[in-house]
Amino acid sequence: MQHTVVMTGARRGIGRVAAEHILRRSPDAHLLVVARGSSGARLAGELSAGGHQVSYVSADLGSPAGVRSAATKIRERLDRGELPPLRGFVGNAGAQYTNALTEGPDGFESTFAINVLANHLFVRLLQDRFVAPARIVITTSDTHFGDFTHNMGMVPGPAWKSPDVLARPGAFPRPHTATGGRTAYSTSKLATIYLVHEYARRLPAGIDAVAYNPGFVPGTGLARHAGPVARFAMRRILPVMTLTPFATGRVAAGRYLADVVLGTTEAPTGSYVDRTRAARSSAESYDARREGELWNCVERFTAPYAA
Template sequence: MQHTVVMTGASRGIGRIAADHILRRSPDVHLVVVARGSSGAQLAAELGANGHAVTPVAADLGSLDSVRSAATEISDRLDRGELPPLRGFVGNAGMQYTNALTEGPDGFESTFAINVLANHALVRLLEDHFVSPARIVITVSDTHFGDFKHNMGMVPGPAWQSPDVLARTGAFPEPDTTTAGRTAYSTSKLAAIYLVHEYARRLPAGIDAVAYNPGFVPGTGLTRNAGPVSRFAMRRIMPVMTLTPFATSRTAAGRYLADLVLGTTQAPTGSYVDRSRPAPSSQESYDPRRERELWDTAERLTVVHAA
């Protein structure tokens, strides 16, 4: 039966590989790719080259007004029957900055806006259109563990604070540094896991929500805002680490993501899926008080942009 899957972050890296796998392995999927500006049209043309059904919807994920417009467009197309029933959402887009001072048009720190608030707004604005069985997959990161085993000392662990503080620039010490930017990233991924737990509690039965950790994947566009030395290392030097257990190749990470979206990898709602299998996330990531506080804050920060 034909169904719609909405996906962010499909234009490059593991998202592009996952999108190819999803379309090739499930001809019934109509993929809606949410991408910035006119890039979505080119992406849709490339993904749909072999007759696959792909629809682009433009959005700047750093702007909640733009996210709302995208969700409204998708909802309208679903209501008019231009898209088949909605059974999936993949929040794969993510950003890491070289500081914690980058501010989006809504006044929110951009890492938090893109990695947390944009996903939440899309999930909530599309929630009433999901048809059971449906699956929401949010890409997270094992940097949220904050230990050497999971980040090899490259990314500081999360530094949790009130979500109202995390949503604004300057939340971390020396906010103009790369360390602060990376701390904002790991903290945003911890926040995403918290929201997945809340979705599992609050969404109607039959709509599952899972967090996907691809592991350390060299060669993606995640560090595209970093300096030239860091970008060179990630593109040319770090990929050799995929020959070790410490890293995942883009090909494998994209395939694992597709497996999770398509249900090949089975995981109960609220799960943390480490590459190809459900696993415990960090001890810190299980905190109902923080989860409720983050939910309430995300609702308050995004509600003025909702229809």
Template sequence: MEHTIVMTGASRGIGRVAAEQILRRSPDAHLLVVTRGSSGSRLATGGRTVSYVPADLGSLRSVRSAATEIRARLDEGELPPLRGFVGNAGVQYANALTEGPDGLESTFTVNVLANHLFVRLLQDRFLPQDRFLSQDRFLSQDSFLPQERFAAPARIVITVSDTHFGDLRHNLGMVPGPDWKSPDVLARTGAFPRPDTTAAGRTAYSTSKLAAIYLVHEYARRLPAGIDVVAYNPGFVPGTGLARNADPVSRFAMRRVLPAMTLTPFATTRGAAGRYLADVALGTTRAPTGSYVDRGREARSSEESYDPRREGELWDAAERFTAPPP
């Protein structure tokens, strides 16, 4: 059945690899990428059509406009039924003082609130995939159920990070662990000590990824039946554009020095991370709703990431921050 998968962060890095994998491996998938310009439409598609919707993920107004356009195109039949959303875009700044047009801290806006707004505005447009059991599939010793219909769930995937663990094994000493505070504090600039430093910017990043996992758990409780939601961790992937806002030395290290770590178990190549992401998005990697997938397998996220009180508090705050303007 032809269907639509909406994806952010598809124009570079692991997202580009994942997008090309999805198009190559799923002939029924129509990929709609959300991008600042038309760069996402230039994917290596092998003749397949990729459409795009422009949006600045640092602006909730722009995200709302993009999601509204996607809804309209689905309703008008311009796009096939919606079966997936991959929230892969992410940013990391060299400080915790970068403010977007909504007056909110930009790391929190892009890594948490933009995904939340897409999920909430698209959730009633997701359709599960109808399939049939084989006519001769044996179900019990003396009965067959020919052509029994069942539905495979639609799937939402949010890219997170193992920096949310906050330990040397996962952060390699490069990114401070999360520093959880009230969402009303986290959503504003200056939430962390010495907010003008790179350490504060990286703390904002790891904290935003912890927040994303909290929301995945809350989505699993609240979203309608027939929609699965999964958090995906690619591991440490040097050579991507994540450090594009960092200082020159850090950018050089990410591009030229740290890629050698992919020869060790401590890092993941961009190609492997993209393939893993495609596996999760297409359902090849089986994972129940609300789960955490570490590269190619379901795993447990950090102990701190399981906190229903924080999850509910963050949900309420995200609903307030993304509410339509009066």
């Protein structure tokens, strides 16, 4: 049956691999990619080679106003019948900065805006357009565990605070440093799991929400905001780690993401999928009080853009 899957973060890395798998393995899928500026048109053209159904909308994911504009265009195209029924949303885009001070155009800290608010706003603005069975997949990270076993000390663990604080620049100690930026990243990924738990509780039956962890994947664009030494290490040195259990290759991680999106990997709503199987996320990620507090805050943050 013809259906639409909306996807962010399909331009490079595991998202590009996943997009190619989705199109190849689900020929009835119309993949609508969300990308910034002219890159969306170029990406759609590349992915549509071979007769695949691909279109795009442009959006700055760091701006809630930009996300609203993109989601509104998607809603309008669905309503006009230009797109088949909506059955999937893949929030794969993510950002990690070298500080915790980067501010987006709407005043939110950019890590939080892209990794948390953008996904939430897409889900809420498209919620009434999903046709069951549908699946929402948000890419998270095992950095949310905050221990050596999961990231070998490369990224500090999350430092949870009130979402009113987390959403603004300077939420963490030494916010001008890379450590502050990495703490913002791991904390934002903990937030994505909290929201997936809330989606599982609140979304209508038949609309499932799943958090997907690809593991540590060197060689992607995640370090694009880092300095030249870190970027070189991510591209040239750390990929060797994919030969060990500590890392996942880009191709494998993208395939695993496609498996989750297409339902090949069994995962009930609210699940945390660690690469190829549903698993337990960190003990800290199961906290109903924090989940409710975060939900209330992101609803308030995005309310001006969801009307």
